[in-house]
Amino acid sequence: MxxxxxxxxxxxxxxxxxxxxxxxxxxxxxxxxxxxxxxxxxxxxxxxxxxxxxQENTSAINTETISEMPTALTFIDKAENHYQKKNYNAAIDQYIHASKYLSHPDKATKKKLGQIYKKIAQSYKRLKNRQQTVFFYKEALDTFTDIEDKKNMARTLNTLAEAERYLGHYVVALDYSTQGLKLHTELDDPEGRAKALIGAGIISRYINHYEKSLEYFYEAYQYYEKVNNASGIAKTSNQMGLIYTKIKEFDHARFFYQRTINLPKNEIDPDTLAIASREIAVIALNSEDYVTARMMAKRAYNIYQSENNKSKSSLTTRIIANTYRAQQDINNAIIYYRKSLSLATEVGSKIYQIKALIPLGNVLIHSNLDESIRLLKKALTLSIQIDTKPHQLYAYHELREAEKLRGNISASLSYAEKEIHLSNVIQKEREDNKLVLVKAKLHSRQLEIELESLKKATKLDQLTLAKNKSEIEIAEQARKISELELTKNKYASVTLASLLTICLFVSIYISRRFIISKRRNKELNYLATRDPLTNCYNRRVLFDFINQDFSDSRQLGEYCIILADIDHFKAVNDTYGHSAGDTVLREVAKVLQASVDQNDIVARFGGEEFCIVLPKASQGQAIQVAETIRQSIESTNFGDISITCSLGVTSIKFNAKSSTELIDQADLALFKSKSNGRNLVTLWDKTLENNHK
Ligand SMILES: Nc1nc2c(ncn2[C@@H]2O[C@H](COP(=O)(O)OP(=O)(O)OP(=O)(O)O)[C@@H](O)[C@H]2O)c(=O)[nH]1
Known part of the structure; x- marks a missing residue:
């Protein structure tokens, strides 16, 4: 389908x-x-x-939602149309049809359903069907609660409270209202909260809890003042005016009504303005300021007339009549009471008819007794019909007086008996009502206490929350600190690693430099000790060695010196050139070094002269070494150059007293080799010394 x-x-x-x-x-x-x-x-x-x-369930859900929603929307459209035209029953029918297509449990559908229930409730409200209004508001509330739509829950609670109040269920109304107020506070919705405050204020006023009521209204009033909302200011001012009137503080009441009247008229609801004018009129009437009373009542009447509000027009006309009656202007009083009655009859308001009939009957009592009794009887019938006992009582009272005036004592007595009986019933009802009100008031006190404890709990929650928050903040800070420390450590580690790397490189560099420098020093030391041409020890080092050995000559066991000199070396230079002479010198040095042990020293003593120190060699061993050298040089071919050398040997055993003396001995021996024909080895002896001299 x-x-x-x-x-x-x-x-x-x-x-x-x-x-x-x-x-x-x-x-x-x-x-x-x-x-x-x-x-x-x-x-x-x-x-x-x-x-x-x-498909899966989820797709089925979506399809159903999609397929049913358009149908529902079509019915909603029709319903809205009826609602606009004030065809509330037809609107309800269409809304209920729409609701059948919103059975799906998804949030959007449920929200729509909740809104429809609200519209149905509003329609019933317009139809003054209070029970159904409450029923559908409850349905809406359940639906919104189901989907946790707090904003709509709060709003529905307000309207539900109002509906329950209309039913006289003050305790329940107060409950809903308080819940709404709490929810609005939670939602941080000041506009909604102000409305909830008005609702709570009205209920508190109904249960005569005026102080609390004023508190609520004043808070809402302050909010509207703050946001400069004229309509809100007017509504709350009027409510406060009503309370002050109830507690008979008329100056305060007048102040708040006047506040409404002074507001820009185009910004406030005409009804609200009419109420303020009407109530000032009543206050003025009670304080016998009839001129003001009539003026304000007429002002209210004009508004109601322009709004075509006949029942309220009837009410304001009655106030005007009351001012005339208070001034004993019976004719005008009769005119306005008749007008009030006519308006009430026209609109079918039985209560306003009764309210006009009784004073009209009263003012007619002296001029037209029959009509007075007829009107009073009508008032009595109507008050019995709508069960308004105070008016019934008032009618009995007026009828008793009228019948007495007419001389119908038995009828007067009968009304008197009924009056007494009804008075007792009313008294009892009042007591019962009082009981209900006291109960409601007590309940409201209880709610206040609960609310107070809730507030405290909320405060505690907030404190715990704040504590938790600060703990979280502390933890967060600790985390940040540890992160920073980590970063710091990371940087420190990186820095340390970098420093270590740098140190390592520096160390390597230094150690390399050290090794190089050590090597260089070694090289330098080496160079400092060596003869650059022959690589033999130089003369300085030779003397250092010999002097050192001679510093403790007693330690010296065997110790010999050989001096070797190339023969006719000048001729080599001259014949083959200086460079060839150098080569010969190098090669001779090699022969010398090869001829001695590791601990022996070969030093270049002068141009073509070498000194060989044999620290552990005996005289014989030294001669042997010298002979070996002589033969080697003689037999070596130095690049086609044949040379010979002469050698002089000496030993420590010849008692040289110093290194110089020892060398001199060797030199004398060498000289002997030279003078004996060269290419010879000569050992020093004492005779050499004498010959030389
Ligand atoms: N090529 C070269 N010649 C040098 C060097 N030192 C000294 N001489 C030369 O060695 C020669 C030594 O000559 P003399 O002192 O006259 O001795 P000699 O020619 O060897 O003759 P006798 O020693 O008497 O056999 C000189 O001509 C020096 O110039 C050197 O380092 N290189």
Whole structure:
């Protein structure tokens, strides 16, 4: 059934577009009319729905929501239309139809359903069906609670409280109102909270809890003052005016009503302005300021007239009549009471008829007793009909007086008895009502205490929250600190690592430099000790060695010196050149070094002269070494140059007293070799010394 509906709706939305889409799929010669389009759409949707049904649950949910929502919206549209036209029953029918298509449990659908329940409740409210109003507001509240839609919950609680108040369920109303107030506070919705405050204020006023009521209204009033909301200021001012009137503080009451009157008229609700004017009129009447009373009542009347509000026009006309009656202006009083009665009759308001009939009967009592009694009897009948006992009592009282005036004592007595009986009933009812009010008041006190404890709990929660928050902040700070420390440590580590690396490189560099420098020093030391041409020890080092050995000559066991000198070396230079002479010198040095042990020293003593120190060699061993050297040089071919050398040997055993003396001995021996013909080895002896001299 829904499918056909959707197909119908879709076709009506854009049949042209659909035809164009279909022309793509269907053979070109096939006429695309409405029936064909609808058949296609039906097949398409049947296929789509069956496909969707075969899917997972979630897809099924979405399809259902999609397919049912448009149907619901169509009914809602119709309902709204009826509501606008004040056809509330028809609107309710359509809303209820719409609600049947909103059975799906998803949040959006539920929200829509809640709103529909609210609209139904509002429609019943307009129809003054209080029970149904309450019922549907409760349905709406349940629905919004189900989806945790706090904003709508709070608003519904306000309206539900009002509806319960209309039913006289003050305790329940107060409960709802307090819940609404709490929720609005939670939601941080000052506008909604102000409305909730007004609701709570009205209920508190109803249970005569004026102090609390004033508190609520004043808070709302302050909010509206703050946001410069004239309408809100007017409403709350009027409410405070009403309370001050109730507690007979008329100056305060007048102040607040005047506040409403002074507001820009175009910004406030005419009804609110009319109430303020009307109430000032009543206050003025009670304080016998009849001129002001009439003026303000007429002002209110004009507003009600322009609003076509006949029952309130009846009320204000009655106030005007009351001012005339108070001034003993009976004629005008009768005119206005009649007018009030006529308006009340016209609008069918029994209470306003009663309210006009009784004083009219009273003022007519002296001029037209029959009419007075007739009107009073009518008032009595109506008050019995609508069960308004105070007016019934008032009617009995007036009738008793009227019948007495007429001389009908038995009738007067009968009314008197009824008056007494009713008075007792009213008294009892009042006591009962008082009990209800006291109960409600007590309940409100209890709620206040609960609210107070809730506030304390909230404060505690907030404190705990703040504590937790600060703990979280501390933890966060600790985390940040540790992070910073980590970063710091990381940087420190990186820095340390970098420093270590640098140190390492520096160390390596230094150690390398050290090694190089050590090597260089070694080289330098080496160079300092060596003869650059022959690589033999130089003369300075030679003397250092010998002097050192001679520093403790007693330690010296065997110790010999050989001096070797190349023969006719000048001729080599002259014949082969200086460079060749150098080569010969180098080669001779090699021969010398090869001829001695590791601990022996070969030093270049002068140009072509060498000194060989044999620290552990005996005289014989030294001669042997010298002989070996002589033969080696003699037999060596120094690059086609043949040379010989002469050698002089000496030993420590010849008692040289110093290194110089020892060397001198060797030199003398060498000289002997030279003078004996060269290429000879000569050992020092004492005779050499004498010969030389
Ligand atoms: N090529 C070269 N010649 C040098 C060097 N030192 C000294 N001489 C030369 O050695 C020669 C030594 O000559 P003399 O002192 O006259 O001795 P000699 O020619 O060897 O003759 P006798 O010693 O008497 O056999 C000189 O000509 C010096 O110039 C040197 O380092 N290189």
């Amino acid at each position: 829904h499918l056909h509906f959707i197909v119908d709706q879709l076709y009506s939305i854009n049949s042209l577009c659909l035809k164009k889409v279909l022309s793509v799929f269907l053979p070109s010669k096939l006429p695309i009319n409405k029936n064909l389009t609808q058949v296609f759409l039906t097949i398409f949707f049947t296929f789509y729905i069956s496909l969707a049904n075969s």
